[in-house]
Amino acid sequence: MDNENTVIQSIIEAARKLMQQYGFSKTTMEDIAKAAGKGKSTLYHHFKNKEEIIDEVLGQEMDSFFREVKQAVDQEKSLHAKLKTYIVVKIQSIRHRVNLYRFAMETDASTLEINTQFRRLRTRYDQQEANLILSVLTLGIAEGTLHHQSEADLAMLTELLVTCVRGVEMDIIMYNKHNTLPDKADLLVGVLVKGLS
Known part of the structure; x- marks a missing residue:
């Protein structure tokens, strides 16, 4: 469970940094996955969408x-x-x-x-x-x-x-x-x- 929370937080942190830098519309799920060091499938496992x-x-x-x-x-x-x-x-x-x-x-x-x-x-x-x-x-x-x-x-x-x-x-x-x-x-x-x- 702790590992799952760590993964979720790394996704959220990566998204936060990208949103602050580029805004919502210019940030993609692929960008977030790359910044978090995860695959897109990991993002979709934890979140339905951006x-x-x-x-x-x-x-x-x-x-x-x-x-x-x-x-x-x-x-x-x-x-x-x-x-x-x-x-x-x-x-x-x-x-x-x-x-x-x-x-x-x-x-x-x-x-x-x-x-x-x-x-x-x-x-x-x-x-x-x-x-x-x-x-x-x-x-x-x-x-x-x-x-x-x-x-x-x-x-x-x-x-x-x-x-x-x-x-x-x-x-x-x-x-x-x-x-x-x-x-x-x-x-x-x-x-x-x-x-x-």
Whole structure:
């Protein structure tokens, strides 16, 4: 079983690297097999088609992305540090994965199925991210840094913060903007915390 998992992971890793470098439409099953050092029959033994491989690539990348952000946020103690870390680590992680995100967001007809999978994964990730930010804001209230908020206001603030950072994320993915955003995270968090306190 361990050997089978090793084979599957080598296929997924090879596909991830090829997708980041060449995109979805230019990567073939033959390319993936060659990059993984396997025969095409091995790929088809484990995956029905290229789309199934990409589902796995996207799922693992999104899970890794969230773990990376959450672990960094969890290590911080104060509200300000947690929010700054959330923004900075998220932006750094997106920059590292930008080509993968670009390919996942392609909109031509040949990638419609992948776009659907990416949206499903993105919805799951967005909920995890909202829960993380809600817990950070709740901590801020508990430590007295933020004024008490109603449950509805707290949910709205969470959504606004996630949406704000998502807008920056889209600018990075689509237009390679905000090269210095991590440097400005203190300012953004300061404005947010001051406004809420």
